[in-house]
Every structure is written in structure tokens, then in C-alpha cells.
Amino acid sequence: DIQMTQSPSTLSAFVGDRVTITCRASQNISPWLAWYQQKPGKAPKLLIYKVSSLESGVPSRFSGSGSGTEFTLTISSLQPDDFATYYCQQYDTFPYTFGQGTKLEIK
Amino acid sequence: EVQLVESGGGLVQPGGSLRLSCEASGFTFNTYWMSWVRQAPGKGLEGVANIKHDGGERNYVESVKGRFSISRDNAKNSVYLQMNSLRAEDTAVYYCARGKGLIDYWGLGTLVTVSS
Numbered sequence: 174d175i176q177m178t179q180s181p182s183t184l185s186a187f188v189g190d191r192v193t194i195t196c197r198a199s200q201n202i203s204p205w206l207a208w209y210q211q212k213p214g215k216a217p218k219l220l221i222y223k224v225s226s227l228e229s230g231v232p233s234r235f236s237g238s239g240s241g242t243e244f245t246l247t248i249s250s251l252q253p254d255d256f257a258t259y260y261c262q263q264y265d266t267f268p269y270t271f272g273q274g275t276k277l278e279i280k
Numbered sequence: 281e282v283q284l285v286e287s288g289g290g291l292v293q294p295g296g297s298l299r300l301s302c303e304a305s306g307f308t309f310n311t312y313w314m315s316w317v318r319q320a321p322g323k324g325l326e327g328v329a330n331i332k333h334d335g336g337e338r339n340y341v342e343s344v345k346g347r348f349s350i351s352r353d354n355a356k357n358s359v360y361l362q363m364n365s366l367r368a369e370d371t372a373v374y375y376c377a378r379g380k381g382l383i384d385y386w387g388l389g390t391l392v393t394v395s396s
Contacts, residue, residue: 174342207382209325216375216386217325228384260325264381268341271325 175199175263179272185280190251194275196261198242205265208237208246211274212257220259221246253279282306282385284376289390292366296394300361302376302387310334310354313380316361318372319389326372330380331359344370366394 176199186192196206204224209217219228221237224244234249248255256279261272288300300316315330329340329350338350349362359376371394376387 205381209383216388217383218386219382219384222382222384262325262381262383267327267330267339267381269327269381271327274324 174268175202175266175270177261177263177270177272179259179261179275181275182273183276183278185278186251187280188251188253192248192251192277194246194259194261194277196239196244196246196272198244198263201241202263202265203240205263206237206239206244207262207264208235209260209262210255210257211260217260251277282378284378284385284387286374286376286387286390289374289392291393291395293396294367294394296366297362297364298366298392300363300374300376300390300392302359304357304359304376304378307378309357312378314350314352314359315377315379315381315383316350316359317375317377317383317386318370318392319375320369320372323372327381328374329361332380363392366392368394370394 178197180195206224208221211217220231225237236247258274258276260274283305286302292298316328331338331350347365352359373389375389377383378385
């Protein structure tokens with residue numbers, strides 16, 4: 174199975190900060206990489222697919238980049254609604270594995 | 281509006297069985313792959329199984345092979361997950377999801393607890 178490793182596991186930041194979350198795959202998965210946001214007690218929500226394509230309705234402060242095995246999710250200016258857990262996922266090869274998650278907390 | 285509504289979760293003893301159902305609405309169900317994704321309490325996400333739009337292809341994560349079976353009824357816009365020989369480690373919220381790998385819509389989830 175393809176292993177997905179996110180860093181950091183927890184991130185504390187202020188409203189207005191620019192933050193970056195990294196996701197590393199155990200083999201080349203380009204361009205089949207997605208990012209999801211999950212809030213407590215809720216289902217995940219798709220933010221970005223195919224490395225950098227923004228899902229409809231997702232604010233433009235979210236962006237994705239990367240290639241091969243290294244990918245990043247960037248939030249350009251954190252808003253109060255952005256504090257949540259973020260997961261990367263590869264959908265190149267079944268089983269379609271997720272990273273362990275990055276919890277974004279308010280500082 | 282796309283909606284996915286799961287049902288069938290609950291408390292079951294180890295070794296028992298449970299059948300989850302998911303009713304879909306708001307899209308042309310018979311043109312989409314469907315998946316089940318689970319999340320153990322306080323843990324991350326794990327894809328469990330998926331099924332092609334016509335039911336002609338099904339995939340399972342290794343840990344559930346031989347115990348779980350995914351199926352669908354396109355006439356009822358529904359997808360199912362039959363879970364047998366349940367173990368404590370199967371305890372999780374099970375999400376019905378639209379898509380093969382990339383998931384663009386998720387249900388609210390149904391909790392399955394395996395405990396004696």
C-alpha cells in the first residue's frame with residue numbers, strides 16, 4: 174500500500190497567518206492527490222483535487238502544489254472557520270490511502 | 281442537492297454481522313462509483329470498499345477482505361455494506377461516499393460499535 178505521511182501532526186497559528194501543511198507519499202502518485210477538511214463530528218469536505226484544482230465553492234485562500242511524492246496545502250490567510258483537521262489522500266492506486274491528519278489549532 | 285443518508289449502524293458483539301445501507305439522491309446514481317470510508321474513534325480515515333457504477337467491479341481493503349461485501353441496487357439508488365465476522369477493530373463511523381478514489385460527497389456517517 175502507498176503510505177501517506179503528513180507534517181506537522183498539529184499546527185498552532187493565529188487568524189491571518191499563512192500556513193503550510195506537507196504530505197509525502199511513499200511512491201510517485203502525481204497528479205492524484207486530494208486534500209480534505211474535517212471538523213469535529215462532521216464528515217470530511219473536499220478542498221482540492223488533482224494536486225492543485227480547487228473544488229467548487231472552496232475559498233481561494235486554499236491552494237495546493239507539489240509533484241511526484243511531495244505535496245503541500247497552503248492557507249494564505251487563516252480565518253476562524255479554517256481551524257479543523259486536514260487530510261491528504263492519494264487516489265492513484267487502490268487502496269486509496271489517507272495521511273494521518275494535521276490538526277490546525279488557534280494560537 | 282446531493283444527499284447520502286446512511287443507516288444500519290449500532291452495537292454488535294464480536295463475530296456478529298451488520299448491514300449498512302446508504303440511500304442517495306440529487307444525482308444520477310447509476311453513473312457513479314460509490315465507496316465506504318471509515319473512521320475509528322479519534323483516528324484518521326480509511327477507505328474500506330468501493331463499487332463500480334454497474335456493480336461490475338468491487339475493491340476491498342485487505343483488512344476486510346472475505347468479511348465485508350459491498351453491493352448496490354441502482355433501482356433504489358442505494359449502496360450497501362454487509363459486514364460479517366466483526367472485530368473490535370472494525371469499530372468506527374462508516375461514511376457512504378460518492379466516488380472511486382476521489383470523494384466529492386460524503387454522508388453524515390453511521391457508527392458501528394463492536395463490543396461484548
